[in-house]
Amino acid sequence: MAQNEFIEVKEFLSKIENSDSLLIKLNRHKFKNGSFDFSYSEFSRKIDFGYLQHRISVGKDFYTEFKLNFFSKDDVIKFGWISKYDSSEEKLSESENFKENQIDFRNYLNQHNAFYGSNLSHNEFKNQIITEYAVAFGCGYSGNYLSKESYQTQEYIDQKDIKSLKKLLTSFSPELQTLGAIGLTQLKSNDGNKIIRHLKNRKSVLFSCRGCSLSHDETFIQRIGLYE
Incomplete structure (x- = not known):
């Protein structure tokens, strides 16, 4: 253009x-x-x-x-x-x-x-608003696709990195918040329970993978329910 x-x-x-x-x-x-x-x-x-x-x-x-x-x-x-x-x-x-x-x-x-x-900065906030993140574990016809941020989250889970998962949970992006919540839930951590309850009540729509494709058809409470 x-x-x-x-x-x-x-x-x-x-x-x-x-x-x-x-x-x-x-x-x-x-x-x-x-x-x-x-x-x-x-x-x-x-x-x-x-x-x-x-x-x-x-x-x-x-x-x-x-x-x-x-x-x-x-x-x-x-x-x-x-x-x-x-x-x-x-x-x-x-x-x-x-x-x-x-x-x-x-x-x-x-x-x-x-x-x-x-402690989000001005630029971090702006970048999280305009960037398209995806909650995607094992997506696509092959079932092997992970978004970059989902791959990073899985590494945090494998390393039991509670600090990094809590930082995701306190992001602006609802997708990053969801990834943080998924990690903390899988590790059975009580850190962030208050925020997770708030996000359930907020019911924001997510960009996520359900089956083979990415779409905006899922809410936070639907996704986190898969891990509880």
Whole structure:
């Protein structure tokens, strides 16, 4: 995607206030290079402190060109990023704010660190928002696929590394939190029981493997129930 198109889409998104209307307006808008062939919501999920986290994919000719990651509260977009997406490498190549609210961003981060007893930095928080993690053990038709973060979690379990598993549990990412909870549960550790109870009640949707494919069809309570 050309840089001028990236800037045009970013400026268009910056003027949208309501989360419920973003996808509709994006689908209807005629950009200089024409409309996009597809734009769809990957998820809108409940997180903490009354917020929702959203991810939208947009592209042409069957290829995703960029992804949107943003937070909303009471249907108002609070902060978010547009990221170029390299479909061949399946990774983000560049990210910029399309909606910037440093007060809300810092408030959420401070509340998170206080509630979970964590020490996430500004960059760690942002990276966990825009990065696509997966809870995937033995996925795919062969049953051998593990996501990078799931492989690392299995190593923590094998090493009985409670400290690293607790750090995962206090992450922002619901997928990383789930991996931490799985590890602590498998090791029959009582560390993090209060947080795990909270995550069960929150019921966030996860990007995880159920059978042969990855999808957003499973909640935390469904996944952790497999290990209890």
